Amino acid sequence: MKLVFWLLDINPKIDGKSVELWLWGIDSDGKRVLVVERNFVAYFYALLAGGVDASKVTENIMNDYGSSIASAEIVERRFFGKPVTAIKVSCRVATETGEIAERLRSVQGVADCLEDDIRAAMRYLLDNNLSPCGWHECHVESEDKTPEVRVNKVYVAKSPPKRLENVAVPDLRVMAFSTIYYSREGTPKSDRNPVLLLSTVDSNGEEKQLTAETGPDDKPVIEAFIQYVTEFDPDIIVSFGANSVHWTYLRGRSHTLGLHLDFDRAKLEPHTSMYGHVSLTGIVNLDLSDFMDVFPEVKVQTLWNLAYHLGVYKERQTIVEDVLFADYWDDIEKRDELKSFGLDSARKVYGSAVLLLDFATQLSGLTMLPLDQVLTAATGFRIEWFLIKQAQKDGELIPRRTEQIYAPYAGGLVLSPKPGLHENIAVLDFKSMYPNLMITYNLSPDTYIEPGRPEPPSGVYVAPEVGHRFRKSPPGFYKEALTYLINVRSEIRQEMSSLNPKSVEFRMLDARQKAVKIITNAAYGYAGWVGARWYIKPVAEAASAWGRYTIQKAMDMAKEAGVEVVYGDTDSLFIQYREAQAHALQENVKHQLKLDVEIGEVYQRIFFTEAKKRYAGLRADGSLDIVGLEVIRGDWAEVAKRVQQHILEIILKDQSPKKAIDYVRQTVADLKHRKLPFSDFVIWKTLTKSPEDYAIKAPHVQAAKMLKEKGWRLRGGDKVGYVVLSGKGRLYSRVKPHVFADIKDVDVDYYISNQVLPAAARILLFFNVTKGQLEKQTAETKENRSLMDYV
DNA sequence: GCATACGGAGTACCA
């Protein structure tokens, strides 16, 4: 019979020597199904050394290892663009692939073995052109002897599934949860600290709070959780932080209580899997904290900040810090507040998930990575899987990931800005510059001509400065991949333009074009990544060299046309805008450099300091575009950022330094009287490693160590919020984690002289502030450092 | 003995 199903997840099922592939899905009737593939054959390629007799080597291999090998077939492939002969070795026992490959590496005539490191599930998806989060059609038979799995129906595949074009997504059962643990000893540990509260929100609109009202016994909480999950039978479980904390915690806690957290569709417990994520068999485990790299503008990565950024809620709400959970629980008057915070958190998880699921689904389909891996996989791996698909189409063998020597190379060209205010400035932007350069000059691992090698008949593009050569044709697989991506994106955007932005189709397409964009933009970075399978430094080096050439040429052309350039960075030029002239330049550049250039933002007014990568522009619609300055940095106190923001507004709109100074004076006065919220004083910084690994004493490291002393575990990647307190000595000796500090101990003078005034002076330095105004300022701040010191 | 200079560590940003 024929089965049509949407592929939710795939996992290998290893039973002794047999490897089955389990394909979890949803059929066209909405039934949850498992399709078991029993005909998977693992294989790899033995790459032959030059000049050897392929059939002889094959014969030798079969003689010596025939008992482990199902078949050995001589095939023609390519490796880094060069034609190669290889033996495709299929293994009798899938789990022995790596071992056999390792042995064959030392066989006479075998140069190397490749693709033995492609795991079964990915191999299967790749070879059959399947796509997670996509519809497929498959000949199946019903399975009589149903394995112990929780689905409506189990089938056995009679042939590999075929992908269908349908892009719709079935109705998925989604469940979100949040946790609250009880600990008076810092970071909760599952062997001693109970789960006070589990809050859930699901796609049926049901909200639940599972709690241990009566005391420390949380066994009923976890039992109820297991029961609820089993009954609801979610396709996707969403959380914030489950990959790093909650699954391990809940599993550990279950064991402490003599329970098993075996609610997934194979009745197994959560287990760690690829790319540092936790797997739930047959259920997608989605951790929203893995989305954070998609939103770098959210500086302190918390659930609540993410949800706020996404517009899940509008009014800022009071958050209960985890440090205070135990206090809230023990205080009967505050316990309800904690409970509603827990439920609210689950709502935020669910609300955010609804908005992010389309994007994740599309990224999964594009990269071939299953939905629960695509977000935990780093950028490099996402693009790599996309490229692997393209390479396979071209007959390119997939290189192994090998240890490479890191060697930096020159990047983009950055021009020094002309400091001060400018009127009417347009940004001339090269659209998707690096991808387009790679397309235009056919930059790819398989088109690179090594020094000393003869020039191919098609001729070569020679990169400026660095001299790397790339054949002009045929196109490399980067060119093909990028051309596809860029075309697809513009088709999608075209299609979107005729749709209602509120329609489901529009939402889907928008998610897809965002996913495509992410992959497109990462291609250049991937090329220069030492960890890349296809790492060839000259590819990245040539791209950046062509980039510098391009921007330099465009600058020369601007000069020739009498257009003043005030700034530029990598792929953009900021020019004095006169409409006809600018458009003429745009056309000229487009034509001569064969790259797409657009006139982007036209600023009414723009302000540059002497520093590169830092400016503020006033857009035509009156909004500010602030780049690089303290305002948009996550490691400055809120009060300093707000002051700078207002100053920029005053300077760009009113052009009144006097007003700006008055504003600074007012804030300094407020600071002196502590008439500002405590959150204004918190400085957030990221730990790049565990606090004890630091060689130096830095303020945020000291604050982290204080948290650690109270039992709170902090690791690399964690953000520490601290405030500076009054006192003597080094800065690091008088900081405190914000959760333990009080506004009355804050050193307001530090915030005036090291936060607010420097941020203000960064801008005001460029305006003639009269002596009188400055003296007034000095008088106000008395012995503190005044603006004068900075001017 | 003290203030200042300066390189390095650390962080975060832009493209």
Next chain:
DNA sequence: ACTGGTACTCCGTATGCG
């Protein structure tokens, strides 16, 4: 755990002045 270019703060020691 995708690249290089850049700015900036704070630490900690070297340096120079009185």
